[in-house]
Amino acid sequence: xxxxxxxxxxxxxxxxxxxxxxxxxxxxxxxxxxxxxxxxxxxxxxxxxxxxxxxxxxxxxxxxxxxxxxxxxxxxxxxxxxxxxxxxxxxxxxxxxxxxxxxxxxxxxxxxxxxxxxxxxxxxxxxxxxxxxxxxxxxxxxxxxxxxxxxxxxxxxxxxxxxxxxxxxxxxxxxxx
Amino acid sequence: xxxxxxxxxxxxxxxxxxxxxxxxxxxxxxxxxxxxxxxxxxxxxxxxxxxxxxxxxxxxxxxxxxxxxxxxxxxxxxxxxxxxxxxxxxxxxxxxxxxxxxxxxxxxxxxxxxxxxxxxxxxxxxxxxxxxxxxxxxxxxxxxxxxxxxxxxxxxxxxxxxxxxxxxxxxxxxxxxxxxxxxxxxxxxxxxxxxxxxxxxxxxxxxxxxxxxxxxxxxxxxxxxxxxxxxxxxxxxxxxxxxxxxxxxxxxxxxxxxxxxxxxxxxxxxxxxxxxxxxxxxxxxxxxxxxxxxxxxxxxxxxxxxxxxxxxxxxxxxxxxxxxxxxxxxxxxxxxxxxxxxxxxxxxxxxxxxxxxxxxxxxxxxxxxxxxxxxxxxxxxxxxxxxxxxxxxxxxxxxxxxxxxxxxxxxxxxxxxxxxxxxxxxxxxxxxxxxxxxxxxxxxxxxxxxxxxxxxxxxxxxxxxxxxxxxxxxxxxxxxx
Numbered sequence: 144x145x146x147x148x149x150x151x152x153x154x155x156x157x158x159x160x161x162x163x164x165x166x167x168x169x170x171x172x173x174x175x176x177x178x179x180x181x182x183x184x185x186x187x188x189x190x191x192x193x194x195x196x197x198x199x200x201x202x203x204x205x206x207x208x209x210x211x212x213x214x215x216x217x218x219x220x221x222x223x224x225x226x227x228x229x230x231x232x233x234x235x236x237x238x239x240x241x242x243x244x245x246x247x248x249x250x251x252x253x254x255x256x257x258x259x260x261x262x263x264x265x266x267x268x269x270x271x272x273x274x275x276x277x278x279x280x281x282x283x284x285x286x287x288x289x290x291x292x293x294x295x296x297x298x299x300x301x302x303x304x305x306x307x308x309x310x311x312x313x314x315x316x317x318x319x320x
Numbered sequence: 321x322x323x324x325x326x327x328x329x330x331x332x333x334x335x336x337x338x339x340x341x342x343x344x345x346x347x348x349x350x351x352x353x354x355x356x357x358x359x360x361x362x363x364x365x366x367x368x369x370x371x372x373x374x375x376x377x378x379x380x381x382x383x384x385x386x387x388x389x390x391x392x393x394x395x396x397x398x399x400x401x402x403x404x405x406x407x408x409x410x411x412x413x414x415x416x417x418x419x420x421x422x423x424x425x426x427x428x429x430x431x432x433x434x435x436x437x438x439x440x441x442x443x444x445x446x447x448x449x450x451x452x453x454x455x456x457x458x459x460x461x462x463x464x465x466x467x468x469x470x471x472x473x474x475x476x477x478x479x480x481x482x483x484x485x486x487x488x489x490x491x492x493x494x495x496x497x498x499x500x501x502x503x504x505x506x507x508x509x510x511x512x513x514x515x516x517x518x519x520x521x522x523x524x525x526x527x528x529x530x531x532x533x534x535x536x537x538x539x540x541x542x543x544x545x546x547x548x549x550x551x552x553x554x555x556x557x558x559x560x561x562x563x564x565x566x567x568x569x570x571x572x573x574x575x576x577x578x579x580x581x582x583x584x585x586x587x588x589x590x591x592x593x594x595x596x597x598x599x600x601x602x603x604x605x606x607x608x609x610x611x612x613x614x615x616x617x618x619x620x621x622x623x624x625x626x627x628x629x630x631x632x633x634x635x636x637x638x639x640x641x642x643x644x645x646x647x648x649x650x651x652x653x654x655x656x657x658x659x660x661x662x663x664x665x666x667x668x669x670x671x672x673x674x675x676x677x678x679x680x681x682x683x684x685x686x687x688x689x690x691x692x693x694x695x696x697x698x699x700x701x702x703x704x705x706x707x708x709x710x711x712x713x714x715x716x717x718x719x720x721x722x723x724x725x726x727x728x729x730x731x732x733x734x735x736x737x738x739x740x741x742x743x744x745x746x747x748x749x750x751x752x753x754x755x756x757x758x759x760x761x762x763x764x765x766x767x768x769x770x771x772x773x774x775x776x777x778x779x780x781x782x783x784x785x786x787x788x789x790x791x792x793x794x795x796x797x798x799x800x801x
Contacts, residue, residue: 194494196496196497196498196499196504197493200499201499201500223605226502229502229503230502230504231503232387232388232389232503233388233502234388234390235388235389235392235601235603236388236501236502236505236506236602236604237388237502237503238603238605239500239605240605240607256607257475260479261475261476261480261624262472262475262476262479263475263476263609263611264472264607264608265607266607266694268722270720270722271721271769273764273769275692275694275722275725276692277609277610277692278472278611278691279690280690280692280725280736280762282764284764284768284769290765291759291762291763291764291765293625293627295629295632314500316499316500317478317496317501
């Protein structure tokens with residue numbers, strides 16, 4: 144005789160069922176739920192960690208690039224400065240550059256060196272008064288407007304100001320994105 | 321023989337504890353259609369290239385430091401100081417380059433033999449995803465060299481990503497690991513290159529191989545024998561019973577030979593040629609850099625440079641996405657019918673067209689007429705004809721105003737614009753002057769940045785650029801490179 148025969152109760156309950164509830168579908172359903180929950184417990188913090196650069200804004204800091212007297216009027220020159228809040232191990236990659244020109248006694252203009260075509264660093268040619276990109280020959284006039292070549296828009300400008308006789312440039316996120 | 325007897329007993333012990341031969345035997349002896357092994361070996365060769373890249377990559381990881389400061393120094397150490405470091409790095413470079421080439425050859429072969437049709441559609445999709453992952457690892461690997469080219473390559477990649485509508489700058493920040501290039505960039509590239517992509521690739525390769533096993537290796541296509549989903553599986557099973565050969569050891573021979581060739585070539589080239597030279601450190605403030613993409617992207621650079629301005633987002637972003645979508649939709653659009661390439665002339669025609677297009681773009685990128693020749697020296701007096709006076713001043717302006725970046729005279733200068741050695745034979749002075757003042761889409765108008773005197777001097781020089789009929793002016797050999 145089958146030991147699992149449901150002769151024990153009038154409703155045909157198997158002895159191993161608990162309070163009339165079938166265990167197998169419950170076990171399957173709950174396992175699936177817990178497994179999905181476990182995946183979410185890893186995936187959600189993981190996704191936030193992975194996407195953090197998109198969610199954070201970098202601070203904008205004014206960096207000194209020299210005394211006012213060090214810049215001649217009408218001369219375009221390259222300057223170096225440090226990025227805002229670089230990571231402690233950034234090393235050489237914390238350096239940034241810009242092209243700066245003093246327009247008159249107090250006004251300056253600063254250009255991002257990234258060509259607006261594909262971000263290669265442009266070079267300033269003093270004798271021709273042109274910015275020329277070494278990658279695909281994007282060419283800009285000294286005011287940053289496009290003279291020729293593939294760039295779709297003028298050179299990006301960085302905020303620049305004079306404070307207490309010091310020239311300061313503001314760090315910005317990468318401008319063309 | 322005591323040794324052999326011992327070995328046999330050891331094997332029997334192992335086999336009885338693992339049931340290894342019961343599992344592996346049927347697996348590797350599974351039957352495949354006849355006369356398919358030499359072209360289907362491309363798949364195994366691709367896998368081998370991936371495995372060599374993985375192993376050499378793991379070895380490189382013993383010394384590579386993925387921090388912005390020390391990364392460059394650690395790669396120099398690997399390349400020049402560590403014993404056999406240059407060889408391992410070279411093997412990594414050649415096996416991963418081989419991987420990219422073999423992925424292309426393998427995909428083309430599968431396409432030409434119509435093997436993506438029923439019932440192997442899903443395998444084609446898995447393969448397309450694998451191809452995308454391989455290209456991603458190719459790009460991130462280029463960046464991990466962490467030299468000056470890596471800085472600008474990353475920014476160029478960000479420039480591409482930035483052109484995606486709506487989410488462009490977020491994608492750019494994701495690549496950079498921040499809102500600008502910096503300390504987080506290299507570690508992010510490293511994690512993607514070493515952890516995320518390989519993990520996904522191992523999973524997908526497992527799926528890829530399983531699907532080959534489950535659906536069977538595709539048979540040689542025959543003209544006049546189209547794929548009919550309702551009848552295919554029965555037909556295939558019968559054909560295997562009649563004519564199938566076991567993969568191991570018969571059909572597998574071609575795969576072994578091909579894979580061995582991949583390994584041996586990687587080692588040989590790694591020793592003889594080595595990995596790409598490193599160049600300058602990754603200094604974003606060093607503005608005298610330039611970058612050439614790695615070989616597998618050179619054709620794409622040509623495409624990008626030739627794109628019309630208004631279409632940048634469509635070409636930079638739309639084209640790769642459209643290509644990828646086309647690839648994954650293919651098996652669902654054309655999953656039955658003739659498989660033989662001669663009965664599907666679109667297949668060989670499109671492959672030929674693609675090869676020609678990519679080949680021409682690739683050769684064009686080697687020539688790279690759009691690169692300004694910054695190193696062109698001023699024209700010597702022997703070319704100008706004099707060292708004093710207006711003509712000499714004009715010749716100096718030809719260099720100083722940047723004309724020589726794009727135009728050549730007597731072999732000195734660039735090739736972006738027309739050669740001006742004998743321009744006075746072709747154009748009148750008025751035409752030349754008009755062009756200088758007004759420029760063109762690829763030439764800056766010099767009107768705003770040239771004085772009247774400068775223009776006159778330049779014109780008097782260009783006026784002398786004229787060959788008498790049938791005689792070319794004495795010109796020296798081109799400047800030394």
